[in-house]
Amino acid sequence: MLKIEARGYESKFWRYASPILALLLTGATSGLIFAAMDRPPVLTVYTFLIVPLLEQDGFQALAVKAAPLIMMGVGLSLAYRANVWNIGTDGQFTLGAICGGGIALAFPDAPSLALFPAIVAGGIIGGMLNGGLVAWLRIRFNANEILTSLMFAYITQYLLVYLVTGPWRDPEGFGFPQTALFSDNALAPRLIEDTNVHIGVLLAPLIAIALWVMLEKTLLGFQFRVLGQATRAARFAGFNENRLVWVAMLISGGLAGLAGVLEATGTLGQLTTTLSPGYGFTAIIVSFLGRLNPIGVIPAGLLLALTYLGGDAAQINLGLPNAVTGIFQGILLFYLLGCDILLLNRIRWVRSKPKAA
Amino acid sequence: MTELLVAFLVSTVAAATPLLLAATGELVAEKAGVLNLGVEGMMLAGAIAGFATANETGVTTLGVLAALLAGTALALLFAVVSLTLQANQTATGLALTIFGRGFSALLGAGYVGIPAPTLPKLHIPLLSDIPILGPVVFGHDILVYLSFAILGAVAWCFRSTHLGLILRAVGDSHDAAHALGYAVLPIRYAAVAFGGALAGLAGAYMSLAYTPLWAQDMTAGRGWVAVALVTFAAWRPFWLLIGAWFFGALMYLSLYVQALGVAVPSALLSALPYIGTVVVLVLISRDRRLIRLHRPAMLGRPFQARA
Numbered sequence: 001m002l003k004i005e006a007r008g009y010e011s012k013f014w015r016y017a018s019p020i021l022a023l024l025l026t027g028a029t030s031g032l033i034f035a036a037m038d039r040p041p042v043l044t045v046y047t048f049l050i051v052p053l054l055e056q057d058g059f060q061a062l063a064v065k066a067a068p069l070i071m072m073g074v075g076l077s078l079a080y081r082a083n084v085w086n087i088g089t090d091g092q093f094t095l096g097a098i099c100g101g102g103i104a105l106a107f108p109d110a111p112s113l114a115l116f117p118a119i120v121a122g123g124i125i126g127g128m129l130n131g132g133l134v135a136w137l138r139i140r141f142n143a144n145e146i147l148t149s150l151m152f153a154y155i156t157q158y159l160l161v162y163l164v165t166g167p168w169r170d171p172e173g174f175g176f177p178q179t180a181l182f183s184d185n186a187l188a189p190r191l192i193e194d195t196n197v198h199i200g201v202l203l204a205p206l207i208a209i210a211l212w213v214m215l216e217k218t219l220l221g222f223q224f225r226v227l228g229q230a231t232r233a234a235r236f237a238g239f240n241e242n243r244l245v246w247v248a249m250l251i252s253g254g255l256a257g258l259a260g261v262l263e264a265t266g267t268l269g270q271l272t273t274t275l276s277p278g279y280g281f282t283a284i285i286v287s288f289l290g291r292l293n294p295i296g297v298i299p300a301g302l303l304l305a306l307t308y309l310g311g312d313a314a315q316i317n318l319g320l321p322n323a324v325t326g327i328f329q330g331i332l333l334f335y336l337l338g339c340d341i342l343l344l345n346r347i348r349w350v351r352s353k354p355k356a357a
Numbered sequence: 358m359t360e361l362l363v364a365f366l367v368s369t370v371a372a373a374t375p376l377l378l379a380a381t382g383e384l385v386a387e388k389a390g391v392l393n394l395g396v397e398g399m400m401l402a403g404a405i406a407g408f409a410t411a412n413e414t415g416v417t418t419l420g421v422l423a424a425l426l427a428g429t430a431l432a433l434l435f436a437v438v439s440l441t442l443q444a445n446q447t448a449t450g451l452a453l454t455i456f457g458r459g460f461s462a463l464l465g466a467g468y469v470g471i472p473a474p475t476l477p478k479l480h481i482p483l484l485s486d487i488p489i490l491g492p493v494v495f496g497h498d499i500l501v502y503l504s505f506a507i508l509g510a511v512a513w514c515f516r517s518t519h520l521g522l523i524l525r526a527v528g529d530s531h532d533a534a535h536a537l538g539y540a541v542l543p544i545r546y547a548a549v550a551f552g553g554a555l556a557g558l559a560g561a562y563m564s565l566a567y568t569p570l571w572a573q574d575m576t577a578g579r580g581w582v583a584v585a586l587v588t589f590a591a592w593r594p595f596w597l598l599i600g601a602w603f604f605g606a607l608m609y610l611s612l613y614v615q616a617l618g619v620a621v622p623s624a625l626l627s628a629l630p631y632i633g634t635v636v637v638l639v640l641i642s643r644d645r646r647l648i649r650l651h652r653p654a655m656l657g658r659p660f661q662a663r664a
Contacts, residue, residue, distance in 0.1 A: 004441075006661070085447055137635070141643040146394065146447065147585045148638065154578050154631040162624035281455050288448060321466040323573070326459020330398075333452035334434070337444035 003350045004341065014342040019289055021342075022335035023303075029331050039318065047317050048310035048328070055313075060192070062305050063201045064267060068093070068259035068279055070204040070301035073286030074211050074294045075252030081215075081228035081292050084248040086134065088149030089256040090280025091156040092127040096257025097264040098160055099126030101271045104186035104264075105168060105179055112185040119186055120261055127257015128250050130156065135249035139242045145249070153280060161273050168271065179271040188266035198266030200259070205298055207255065212294040220247065228292075256283075277308065278326070285333045304329065359489060365609065366493045370501060371567055373605025375400070375559040375576075377504045379583035380590075380597050381511055382555025387587055388515065389548035390528035390655035394450025395435050396556050397580025398457020402427040403560025405461040405468070408571040412473040420473070421500070421561050428557020429550050431457055436549045440542055443659040458574060468571045476500060476566040500562045505598075507555065512594035524548060528653035531660040541660050556580065578631065585634050589641050591651040600637075607633045 030048075031041035052058050072089045079086045086092075100123035107115055130152055137143040161177070170180040188198040215221035227234040227244055234241065259279070264271055286304050290296030311325030341347075379396050386393050406427035411420030431453060439449040476498040479485070484495040515521040523544065526534040531541045563579070564571050582604055590596030611629040614621065642648060 004661075087451060137639055141639045142645050142648065143635070143639045143642045144585075144588060147581060147588070148635050150578075150581050151585075151631045151635045151638075155628045155635075158624045158628035158631075162622050165624065166622055281451065284448070284451055285455070321463055323459045323462030323466070326455055327463060328459070330452050330456025330459055333448070333455060334438050337449050337452065338438045338442040340444060341442040 001350060003348050004345050005348055006345055010343050014339075015291070018339040018342055019291065019336060022289075022332065022339045025335045025339070026328065026332045029335075030328055033327065039320070044314065044318060044320070047314050048324075049306060051313045051317065052306060052309035057195065058309075060195055060197050061309060062302060064196055064198070065308055066301040066305035067198075067200040067204040068263050069283055069286050069304055070297055071200070071207055071255045071259040071262075072252075072279060072283035073290060073297040073301050074204075074208045075255035076283055076287040077290060077292040077294055077297055078211060078215065078224060079248040079252040080287060081224050082244045082248045083228060083231065084135075084138075084245055084252075085146045086131065086149050086249060086252050087146055087284060088130075088134070088151070088153040088280060089252065089283050090276050090278070091149065091153035092130040092253040092256035093260035093263070093276050093279060094153070094156040094160050095130045096123035096127040096260035097271060097275050098156070098163065099123055099129075099257070100261030101179065101182070101264045102168075104182045108183035108186065110185060115185050116188070116265070119265060120258065123257045123261025123264075124254045125257070127260065128254040131249040131253015131256070132246070134253070135246050138249075139245055160271070160275065164271050164273055170270075177273045181270045182265060186265055187269060188262055196267055198262060200262035200266055203258075203262075204301070208294040208298050211251075215294065224248075256280075282308075282329060285329050285336070288333060288336050363489055363492055365606075365613070367496065368609040368613075369602060369605040370493070370497060371605070372608040373601040374501050374504050375562045375567060375579055376583050376586060376604055377508060377597060377601035378500070378559035378562065379556045379580060380586040380601060381504070381508050381594070382552035382559075383584055383587050384590070384592065384594065384597060385511060385524070385555075386548045386552035387656055388528045388592065388653055389524050389545050390531060390653050390658065390660075391436075391439070391545050391549050392446045392450065392657040393432065393435055393439075393453070393549055393552055394447060394584060395431065395453025395457060395580075396552075396583050397576055397578065398454035398460075399428045399431045399553050399556035400457075400560035400563065400576045400580045400583075401461035401574070402431050402457045403557030404564040404575060405465040405560075405571060406557070407561030408473050408564040409464060409468055411565055412468060412471065415474055417474050417476050417565055420565055421476075421558065424557040424561030424565075425554045426557070428553040428555070428560065430553070432549045432553020432556070433546070435553075436546045439659070440545050440549070443661060446657045446659075454580070462573045465571050465573060469573070470570070473565065473569065473571075475569040476562075498566050500558065500566060503558075508594055508598060515594065525653070528655055531655050531658070535660070535662055541662070545660070556583075559583070582630065582634055585638055588648070589637050591641065591647050592653065593651065603637070604630055604633065 027045055031045050034044040035041040100119040103119045103122045134145050134149045137148050138145045164179055165177045168179045170178055191197045191202060223239045282304050286297055286300045289300035307325050307328050311322035314320040314324055315322045379400055383396055403424035407420040407424030410423035411417050435449055435453045438444045439446045478496055478498050481495050485491045523539055527541050527544050535541050586597055586600040589600045607630045611626040615623040615626050
């Protein structure tokens, strides 16, 4: 039988090999699932992971999709290190988009140089407000942040629906639940003319690097690392746990808000009832695939962005519902978490002991 | 007025049933020390498995059984990763929710907007015809009564049986339970599987009795409310019932007030149950002593047997 045996140390090799093993297993398992559904497994996985990149502008689409995932994933990797389980980044994303979008709608004629920074600030503050509320409820009232952050995701979603079907609805929009298009002054600057490659594509890796420096090179970052690995040691060292909770929620919330406002002003150009196609949960996978390391989050974000594009490609080319993306993502997270047992343990084949009398 | 009251009470019990079933299952898993955040995913899997099976076979009982199996299967998946492979339970539970949402949406793609046989309401001669009391107490379908029976059985098990004592021991101190010779992991597997079965049942109630239809993400966060209920009840079974009724009433009221056409926009009313969850969670959690006293001490901690 297979036996799990403690190594007694952390394997350097599996630290990097385990996510790759998880990816391979995910590919194989999804292939099996597709085969069980009478779909050609190789063609389906190929459509999922390769076809989107072969299309014209495939890499641009990938970068645009990855930008919000990287921003949110970076924030989460910081929070999860401190055992702050923010799972409601969708809510922070949405509130950011609402706050920034509100500014964009209120001042359509303001000069771009003033308007766009104000919109971005609004987005970040919106995300921080939502995240800060969660932090405050945990610190002041001991309320579990997993549940409160997720509940706020539902609440902000309804707030968004209320706004775009009510007071903010475009009067000339033929009754569609959407706001007016933002003015050109309010749109996120483009990196490449006439594409939707917006400034977020540049910001996302810069933010990842900045947070990596903060984690690796500053006292605050050191406190985050210790708190995650040895909570008791952190307490004995006198680290202020509440302060770390505040920082974790404000940064992860603020980054989600930034991602939301850039999605609204960079990709959509208006507010609609569905801003986030499940980015909140996907960002969780991104942070784990990136090993809770801001630099690792960059390739992880690109990969998970690919699963969104692949879901669309599978829907168009193969007629599969794009919910397949969710299955793929769920399996990936299972394998990622499961394979990590190899970090501290080895799996050995031992002959089952003959039962002694 | 009495008609309104009867409608309110009947609908509250109906809306509370999926919450009560799922929360009872989660309570058992948590008492054994396992935090399974995949309730939402297991409910969705149960909802589609039950709906599809009832639709294909025309037999609701088979649908309910399929839902039970689907919830259990997903729970076992969670158990392998979080118990045997000792992965972080919070993250594994999230993976289960993500997977369950995708899986149910894929299976359910062909079932959107079509009818299926629904669970009949029981009609007990004489009793169901009593005014007010009849419809409120004796006018529900079988799953409603089953949910009360299961809650009662679970409460009795924890309070008065050897099995309950072992489960609590595993949840409060797995090392001590192991030292006494109890098989910690198999017991946790069983508790998690039980939780999954009940979550599946809760899903079947949604798609075969409450709505009764299949729609993507039809549980709309009820799985998470069920997890919150366990904390709200401070791990005490009968408080689950009160909590479930409270949220059932809140859900009904938010629908009812919308139907009345009150000036409050419907989107904001729909947010009411979620706001209620946050408020209630805050009110209960602020009593740190109550939480510390009742929370299973090993909740969320992986167990590895040392020789």
